[in-house]
Amino acid sequence: MAENKTDATRSAFAAWLSQELVRRGYDVTGLRSGGRSRFAADSGISPSTVGRLLRGEAVTDTRVLGTLAAALNKPLAEILVRTGVITDEQLYDVQHPTTDTTRKISPEEAADDLGITDPHKRALFLNMTRTLQEQSDNGEGEARAE
Template identity: 50%
Template sequence: MEQSDRSAQQAKEFGKWLHHQLVRRGYELSPRGGGRSAFARDSGIGRATISRILLGQGATDTAVLAQLAEALDRPLSEILVRAGILSAEELAAAQTPDGHRQITPDEAADELGIPTDPTSRRLFNSMVETLRTAPGNDAG
């Protein structure tokens, strides 16, 4: 699939997703329902822009996508991926710019050579959780 075809498909999927989100929130999106205008007013995004997105014509203005994220109470990162601005892989790379991803306690135990028996793993996982939630620890 060519890039333009993929982008067009993502724009349509994003429009469907936004439609679902708005209907879930009680916006009536039938032609005379007033939901587009109401959401435009509530979000601060122009009605024409909302209509274009819902029609599957895409949205690439990050300021609009940020407003959309705020209005829907969703993380901007989710909106950027759903809109096709970033792939999930690009987002993950951006969130860990040093190339290191956060590993799970079980992955850390494996790397440290902690035995795989249930008692040793429970003890290790308990210690990790204790350290993670300790007062003054920013990782919690």
């Protein structure tokens, strides 16, 4: 089923791209119409790649898609979604990152995340972090307003 969705996405993209190019004055209705090669020359995308895009074949090279986006004056994100490289949901997640502030990590996890592997530095980091956590839990070390 995922294959059918992928095929449908590629076909929809090919149809959209064809309409975009025709709208911009490139006649891509036939192999010998000249529009494909003219767009390839104008955009800097190889004629064979333009042909693959218009046939709905998979082109996922982000450099090519970035060149296509620039040639069409469209955001790269739109092209990535239209070609099925990323989904609308993935794009939203990238554009709207969330941080789970309710999740607490242990000092060991923090040291791992920070790449602290030297045993002495790691022990110092863990001890300091635990001390600061204990002070915070006890209300010690908090700034006091005068």
